[in-house]
Amino acid sequence: EVQLVDSGGGLVQPGRSLRLSCAASGFTFKEFAMNWVRQAPGKGLEWVAGINWKGNTMGYADSVKGRFIISRDNAENSLYLQMDSLRPEDSGLYYCVKDMGVGPYLGSRLDTWGQGTLVTVSS
Amino acid sequence: QSALTQPPSASGSPGQSVTISCTGTSSDIGTYNYVSWYQQHPGNAPKLLITEVNKRPSGVPDRFTGSKSGNTASLTVSGLQVEDEAEYYCSSYAGRDKAVFGGGTKLTV
Numbered sequence: 001e002v003q004l005v006d007s008g009g010g011l012v013q014p015g016r017s018l019r020l021s022c023a024a025s026g027f028t029f030k031e032f033a034m035n036w037v038r039q040a041p042g043k044g045l046e047w048v049a050g051i052n053w054k055g056n057t058m059g060y061a062d063s064v065k066g067r068f069i070i071s072r073d074n075a076e077n078s079l080y081l082q083m084d085s086l087r088p089e090d091s092g093l094y095y096c097v098k099d100m101g102v103g104p105y106l107g108s109r110l111d112t113w114g115q116g117t118l119v120t121v122s123s
Numbered sequence: 124q125s126a127l128t129q130p131p132s133a134s135g136s137p138g139q140s141v142t143i144s145c146t147g148t149s150s151d152i153g154t155y156n157y158v159s160w161y162q163q164h165p166g167n168a169p170k171l172l173i174t175e176v177n178k179r180p181s182g183v184p185d186r187f188t189g190s191k192s193g194n195t196a197s198l199t200v201s202g203l204q205v206e207d208e209a210e211y212y213c214s215s216y217a218g219r220d221k222a223v224f225g226g227g228t229k230l231t232v
Contacts, residue, residue: 035222044126044227045161045169045212050220059220095168107222108157108214111180113168 002026002112006096009117012086020117022079022096027112030074033099035107036081039116040092048094049081052103059106064090086121093118127152127213127225134231135203143228145196145213151223153194157216160189160198163227164209172211173198200230208232 008020020036035050049060049070058070069082079096093116100109128146135141145152145160152158158176161169171180173189176196186201196215200207213225 037224044210045163045214045224047214047222047224050222057220059222061221100174105155105157105216105222106220108155108216109159109171109174110161110169110214111171111174113170115168 002098004096004098004112004114006094006114006117009094009119011120011122013123014087014121016086017082017084018086018119020081020083020094020096020119022114024077024079024096024098027098029077031102033101033103033106034070034072034079035097035099035110036070036079037095037097037107037110037113038090038092038119039095040089043092046092047107050099050106051079052106054103057103057106083119086119088121091119091121125223127215127223129211129213129225129228131226132229132231135200137203137205137232139203140199140201141203141230142197142199143211143213143230145198145215145225147194147196147215147223149194151194151215151217152191152196154218155216156191158189158191158196159214160187160196161212161214162207162209163212169212203232205232
């Protein structure tokens, strides 16, 4: 069974950092692009970042570019999101999401979603 | 990188058909055939319904069909069932390694 387990969320003050992790299993992790998508409470979906299968092409939403870094460890079947200079508007449920392909067209074909990890940015 | 535009709500009776629109620009939907649709029930993660404009992943009923014309994509749900009541989101590749979602449409059956 394909499974994505998100972790690392929590309550953090504005301006501080947080690192999210996602443990993948049930598929050949290194053969697929991966993404992070977030959802503020009661709001819609927002694509945050994506990374290709090799880990050498990354894309970011304008709202997080320069503050967030997506990375992956194919040997550990893991995906990460380093979030710096956090703002209250970054609060929400962050989903780790598997792409259907290796990487072109990042974020456009999201076929498996984790359960999400909640990030709350507040003083 | 602006969000795609969806109507906030749509409705239909069981057995009827309903179409949800998703309007983008020439920089996203108008250029790329990488439009997807997702269904999200309250408290659950989204589920992929349609990818690459009109392709259904395995297990998705053929009652769900996708199409595109110019800068607008559409999702049609035929033979509405009570369990189709959910939030529906469109997304598109937007170039330069970015993707964008629509604001979501609440479908009431």
